[in-house]
Amino acid sequence: MKNLYILGACGSIGTQTLDIVRNNPHDFKVIGMSVGSNLELAKKLILEFEPEIVCFRKEEHIFPLTYEAKIVYGDAGLIEVAKFSRYKDEWLVNALVGVAGLEPTVRAIEAKKNIALANKETLVVGGDLINDLIAKYQVKLLPIDSEHSAILQCLAGEQHHEVKKLIITASGGSFRNLSREELANVTVADALRHPNWSMGSKITIDSATMMNKGFEVIEAHYLFNVDYANITTVLHYESIVHSLVEYNDGSIKAVLGVSDMHIPIAYALYYPNHHSLNAEPLNLIDLQLNFKELSLKRYPCLAYAYQALTKGGLYLAVLNAANEAAVYLFLKEKISFLEIEHIIDREINKDIYERNYVPSLEERLKISKEVYDDILLEYGVRI
Numbered sequence: 001m002k003n004l005y006i007l008g009a010c011g012s013i014g015t016q017t018l019d020i021v022r023n024n025p026h027d028f029k030v031i032g033m034s035v036g037s038n039l040e041l042a043k044k045l046i047l048e049f050e051p052e053i054v055c056f057r058k059e060e061h062i063f064p065l066t067y068e069a070k071i072v073y074g075d076a077g078l079i080e081v082a083k084f085s086r087y088k089d090e091w092l093v094n095a096l097v098g099v100a101g102l103e104p105t106v107r108a109i110e111a112k113k114n115i116a117l118a119n120k121e122t123l124v125v126g127g128d129l130i131n132d133l134i135a136k137y138q139v140k141l142l143p144i145d146s147e148h149s150a151i152l153q154c155l156a157g158e159q160h161h162e163v164k165k166l167i168i169t170a171s172g173g174s175f176r177n178l179s180r181e182e183l184a185n186v187t188v189a190d191a192l193r194h195p196n197w198s199m200g201s202k203i204t205i206d207s208a209t210m211m212n213k214g215f216e217v218i219e220a221h222y223l224f225n226v227d228y229a230n231i232t233t234v235l236h237y238e239s240i241v242h243s244l245v246e247y248n249d250g251s252i253k254a255v256l257g258v259s260d261m262h263i264p265i266a267y268a269l270y271y272p273n274h275h276s277l278n279a280e281p282l283n284l285i286d287l288q289l290n291f292k293e294l295s296l297k298r299y300p301c302l303a304y305a306y307q308a309l310t311k312g313g314l315y316l317a318v319l320n321a322a323n324e325a326a327v328y329l330f331l332k333e334k335i336s337f338l339e340i341e342h343i344i345d346r347e348i349n350k351d352i353y354e355r356n357y358v359p360s361l362e363e364r365l366k367i368s369k370e371v372y373d374d375i376l377l378e379y380g381v382r383i
């Protein structure tokens with residue numbers, strides 16, 4: 001029996017995680033949960049799973065529960081859920097969006113929880129710190145991301161020094177059929193229409209700009225300890241091949257499957273087992289697999305990710321914060337789609353941060369907030 005603490009329980013990954021819990025009540029118990037602003041769904045999920053600790057997004061969201069539970073709220077509440085510890089074999093499922101997920105991951109590791117990590121921004125901003133902490137506290141960290149779940153499976157039973165490169169596939173996002181000129185006037189509604197996956201709004205925009213693929217390169221670098229020069233990306237419209245690993249002898253291993261996040265979530269929760277799921281089978285007979293070069297000119301956000309990795313220091317935190325602010329402004333219709341790129345480019349090219357040193361968690365959180373707040377203020381948005 002695994003004891004789960006699910007942050008972001010009402011979101012896309014959170015609800016799909018709860019589907020797996022619901023279907024396997026003997027394998028999991030939900031001990032903690034954080035819920036968002038969808039109070040109707042929050043109420044339904046809290047009453048269904050009756051967690052011992054519940055974190056609301058805001059104090060005014062709190063409603064009385066019909067059973068005994070500890071109630072907390074806000075950012076401090078997320079930390080309390082991460083630290084709460086009563087049982088053996090505890091797992092934090094981090095399905096929050098953005099850098100808000102970093103400190104809860106850190107505190108959960110310090111409380112000796114294993115981590116099932118959907119919140120990729122944790123690794124973008126704090127990948128090196130997180131690796132040190134999982135070694136220090138001897139906990140497991142497993143990715144909930146289709147590409148990294150595939151790579152983890154490709155690496156099973158293999159020798160690290162025989163890996164030549166990781167190849168991460170990209171669907172191309174909502175605007176994959178548009179030229180750069182055609183991107184000038186796209187709308188938020190257009191951007192939110194992802195061709196293959198139904199996901200939260202922020203990652204859907206990140207997929208359209210390809211920042212998501214940049215983040216996944218960074219994520220893979222920290223998860224699998226592979227130099228980023230040996231991590232490549234390729235366009236694959238069908239989202240059937242979830243990623244590949246090439247070995248020194250030229251052989252390539254890949255993981256194929258339908259586009260269903262229940263599969264990587266279950267793999268993280270049951271690792272290293274492939275637990276039975278009611279996923280739709282992949283029909284090999286009609287399968288068409290196409291691969292195309294992923295151009296950094298067409299998708300400059302991917303280049304920004306490599307640039308920030310090269311600079312190190314606080315640049316990864318700046319990259320993430322600039323992206324979070326820009327995506328927020330785009331979703332609020334304050335800026336155009338292409339301005340997202342301009343904002344990130346401008347921020348990571350400010351030569352004001354020290355390169356290639358290891359900033360503390362506090363420094364990373366501080367710069368994240370400063371960069372985010374400054375960009376929002378620049379566009380007249382009050383925080």
Ligand code: NAD
Pocket residue numbers: 007008009010011012013014034035036037057074078094095096097098100118119120121144145146197198199200201202203261
């Ligand atoms: P989502 O927007 O559907 O859900 C996120 C949830 O977290 C929401 O319920 C929201 O209320 C809550 N939340 C967000 N910020 C918070 C904060 N500051 N404090 C408290 N609660 C907060 O997002 P999602 O699509 O489920 O994505 C979650 C994470 O998983 C992201 O990092 C995303 O990149 C990653 N991911 C998602 C998918 C997918 O298929 N959805 C796939 C791979 C990776």
Ligand code: MG
Pocket residue numbers: 145146147216
């Ligand atoms: Mg992914």
